Amino acid sequence: MVYGKVSNSKGCVRSGLNKRARYGGFRLHRLPPDIICDIFSRLRFKEAARTSMVSRSWRRLWRCYPNLVFTRKTMLHGSITDDHLAATFISRRPLKNFIVKFPLLGRDDAHHIDGWVSFSAASRAGQIVLDLCPEDQEDTDMMNGMYSFPLHIFFSGDNCVRYLSLGFVSLTIPPDLNLSGFTNLKKLGLHMVSIRGDLQCLLSHCNVLEWLSLTQCSLQHRSICQKLRRLRYLCVRKCRLQKLHLQAPNLTEFELTNYPIPIVLAECLNLSVATIELVSFSDCLSYVSTELPAGGLYHVQDRLSINMTVRTESRGFAESIGRFNNLKHLILNIDVQGSSDNGSGILRLASLLEMAPCLEELELNMYCPSAPIYTKRGQLDKLSSVCVHKHLRTVRMTGFDSTRGQLELAFQILRSAPNLDRLIVDPMVRVAWSPRLDWSEQADLMLVRRMMAENRLLRSEYRHMITLL
Incomplete structure (x- = not known):
């Protein structure tokens, strides 16, 4: 029986070989x-x-x-110079992706880059990425040698570009711009781009734009007042804007890094996530509690993250004219400036809780550079009136070094949240801008801070609700 099975298998193999020989085998071409x-x-x-x-x-x-990607990873040296090869590419079918990521070495590269851009437009590429950012992006002297992007190539309506990303280029927008080539553009990303002219003139031709990112751009007109009805995502970082007025009913995510400016987000009823980084050494609590909700951020539903400076010597509470009625998760990254003996500056943060009646989760990430290693015991202040937060379930406080303001704020939260599951206290500083200590200094500092937190918090009547990390 065994020999018979082997014989049958050999017969099957011979039969397969005969069939392959008969039909010539499989040919991919x-x-x-x-x-x-x-x-x-x-x-x-x-x-x-x-x-x-x-x-x-x-x-x-x-x-x-269909995907041409020229980066350090894919192409170490060399360039395409065969005109016949380029013509063959163009005559075949539209490109899907055309990506060039190399640092701009000098002005002599401009005519080569012109050829790449013209090639990508003629090939009807759906995604065009031209990233010429230098390796050292902090070198401001490099800004004078930017490549001038030929926007006129996209004046005709023959282009199919849906995603355009530019890095380290200059962009000149004429006032009589007729940009029919951007009618299909859905994503636009500009990084380290010098924009001469009115950006709004460019955006007015992007009727189906859904994603817009402007980072470290130099704007001749430092205000954006635009209708973008299909826009879903907007990011503006370090562009020195003076005003932002946007009508975007489909906007779901918004990011802004700027000094405090007037913001109006009209009709943004679907706004789900917002991240605001305020670049200022002045106290920003009044701006956050008045300008942000009044400008349209009161629509934020899921998560609001704010980076700001709070000064301990500031007194009084900001009078709010709006509320974050639908907000569930609030993240505050706070740079605490001033003497740690003044607690009222930090205690004012409780006013933000009153503006978010449906808040369920709160994160307070603090950095107190002037906080002493040991803090004195003393009578803690409390607010005369306590607003009850029935929905608040989880609070996390990082960078906790038991200063007077932090202790007052912690007890204020514990008193006002009857359904609070836990207050997590973490002595470790978690904000990105804090200086890094070596391992031994960090360990000694954490030991002292934990000991102080145990003495001030875990001996209180709320100790069963506190988790000390």
């Missing part, structure tokens, strides 16, 4: 061109290029590859 192009689109760039060495008939097959 005999597949229809559309299927071959689909196979090549699933390969990486280098793998697709290497197929040209398989045979003479394959030498031109890889040119239908």
Whole structure:
């Protein structure tokens, strides 16, 4: 029986070999061109290029590859100079992705980059990424040698670009701009771009824009007043804006890094997540409690994150004219400036809780550079009237060094949240801008801070609600 099975298997093998010999075997190049192009689109760039060495008939097959990515990772040296090769690419089918990521070395590179941009537009690329940012992005002298992006290439309506990302270029926007080539643009990202002219003129031609990011851009007109009805995501970081007035009914996520400015987000009823980083050494609590909710951020539903400065010598509570009625999660990253003997400056943060009646989770990440290692015991202040927060379940306080203001705020929260599950106290500073200590200094400091927190918090009537990390 055993020998019979082996014999049968050998017969099957011979039969398969005979069939292959009869039909000539499988030939990939005999597949229809559309299927071959689909196979090549699933390969990486280098793998697709290497197929040209398989045979003479394959030498031109890889040119239908739809994703051209030229970065340090994919291309160490060299450049494309074969005009016939470029013409073959253009005549085949639209590109999906055209990505160039290299530091701009000098002005002599401009004519090469002009060719790349013209090629990507002529190839009807859906995604165009031109990132020429220098390795040292803090070097301000490099800003004078920016590449001038040829925006006129996209004046015609033949382009299919849906995603455009530019880095370290200058962009000149004429007042009589007729940009029909951006009618399909859904994503626009500008990083370290010098914009000459009115950005609003450019945005007015992007009727289907859904994603917009402006980071470290130099704007000639430092205000944005625009209708973008399909916009879902907006990020503006370090652009020195003076005013932001936006009408975007579909906006769901908003990020801003700027000094305090007037903000109006009209009709943003679907706003879910917002991140605000205020660049200022002055006390920002009044701005946060008045300007932000009045400007449209009262629509934020899921998470609001705010980076700001609070000064301990500031007294009184900001009078709020709006509320965050739907907010569930509030994150405050606070740079506490001033003497730690003044507690009223930090205790004023309790006013933000009164503005969020549905708040369920609160994170207070604090950095107190002037806090002493040991704090004196004394009578703690409390607010005369306590607003009850029925929905608040979890509070986390990091950078807790038992200063007077922190202790007063912690007890104020414990008194006003009857349904609080736990207050998590973490002596470790968690904000990104705090200086880094070596391991031994950090360990000694944490030991002292934990001991102080135990003496002041875990001996109170609320100790069963407190978790000390």
